Amino acid sequence: MINSKSLCFKSFIAKIDEVLSKVHSKTISGGPLQMNDEEWNNARDRLMSIKVGGTNMATYPINFQMADHLILSEVGSRDKPEKIHIDEYFAKMKGNN
Numbered sequence: 001m002i003n004s005k006s007l008c009f010k011s012f013i014a015k016i017d018e019v020l021s022k023v024h025s026k027t028i029s030g031g032p033l034q035m036n037d038e039e040w041n042n043a044r045d046r047l048m049s050i051k052v053g054g055t056n057m058a059t060y061p062i063n064f065q066m067a068d069h070l071i072l073s074e075v076g077s078r079d080k081p082e083k084i085h086i087d088e089y090f091a092k093m094k095g096n097n
Contacts, residue, residue: 008052015050016062019043020074025082032082033075035068043071 002010023043027033033040047067051058062070069092075081076089 012050012052012061016047016070019046019050020070023071023074025075025078025085032084034084035072040071044068047071 002013004010020043023033024039025033027037027039044064044067047062047070048060048064050062051060053059072085072089072092076085
């Protein structure tokens with residue numbers, strides 16, 4: 001539930017949610033999705049292209065690292081995450097990777 005009344009913020013969150021909800025946990029070949037897989041790269045690019053504001057006031061707040069973090073957090077937080085996603089996510093959260 002979002003408490004903010006900002007339409008700009010709600011739109012931004014909805015666009016992020018749309019991208020993340022479409023990321024698969026596995027590749028076409030059946031292995032766990034990993035950084036630099038084509039689908040990961042495409043999702044990262046879509047996240048980084050999300051802008052906030054209109055034509056004259058637009059900014060692109062999601063950088064490369066944040067996009068990777070959001071994707072990893074998404075696939076590592078699913079009901080049945082791949083072990084590699086859980087391990088990698090917690091390593092990054094602890095600062096080990």
